[in-house]
Amino acid sequence: GAVVSQHPSRVICKSGTSVKIECRSLDFQATTMFWYRQFPKQSLMLMATSNEGSKATYEQGVEKDKFLINHASLTLSTLTVTSAHPEDSSFYICSAIPRGRPGVNTEAFFGQGTRLTVV
Amino acid sequence: EDKVVQSPLSLVVHEGDTVTLNCSYEVTNFRSLLWYKQEKKAPTFLFMLTSSGIEKKSGRLSSILDKKELFSILNITATQTGDSAVYLCAANAGGTSYGKLTFGQGTILTVHP
DSSP states (O other), X not given: OOOEEEEOSEEXXXXXXXXXXXXXXXXXXXXXXXXXXXXXXXOOEEEEEEETTSOOEEOTTOOTTTEEEEEEETTEEEEEEOSOOGGGOEEEEEEEEOOOOTTOOOOOEEOOOEEEEEO | OOEEEEEOSEEEEEXXXXXXXXXXXXXXXXXXXXXXXXXXXXXXXXXXXXXXXXXXXXXXXXXXXETTTTEEEEEEOXXXXXGOEEEEEEXXXXXXXXXXXXXXXXXXXXXXX
16 A cells, blocks of 8 residues: 655654654655644644645644645655744644545555654 | 544443444535544554445444435444554545545544453
């Protein structure tokens, strides 16, 4: 099946620093990738939609200047958490939809997730 | 606003029991309903349902969708301790929101030996 690789899987950073998380589709092209955040014992909440070659679309309540998204190619999207605070500590997961013919249903493939701890 | 609600939120059973997990949804421009199993890391895909009344089956797991009642169930028969996990359902919208998943809260399933 399709593979999405997310890196790093775990990161600890100091408060005030920035952290970059990468999401790569390894064997397919994805014009659209999605970034989710999951707090402990809660479900996945969509943060933003990453579109190749254009600006990301953020969900309500998500600060675009804090969570910078860059979708530079059809196989790579990055999420940068800027000026991280302890409350940003969470599990961040990306997903990608293989580019396909209109009307074809394909499931979203998830990366392994990144556990961010801000100390 | 799109919404997905799962029940029960948690379930404790013994090995060999059969469980039914529920998922209801209200999604504009609904396209498909997906079930995932999440253990310690990212969710792993179980089923995608697009048509009403057609059961999908994989081993001891099966799932069905009712698009009239906006409802889906996931059944697990002869449960094993390895089935212990969080089960998530998610609704996939179509059109410009294609691929944008709205997740339910999840059902925490614990299977005791």
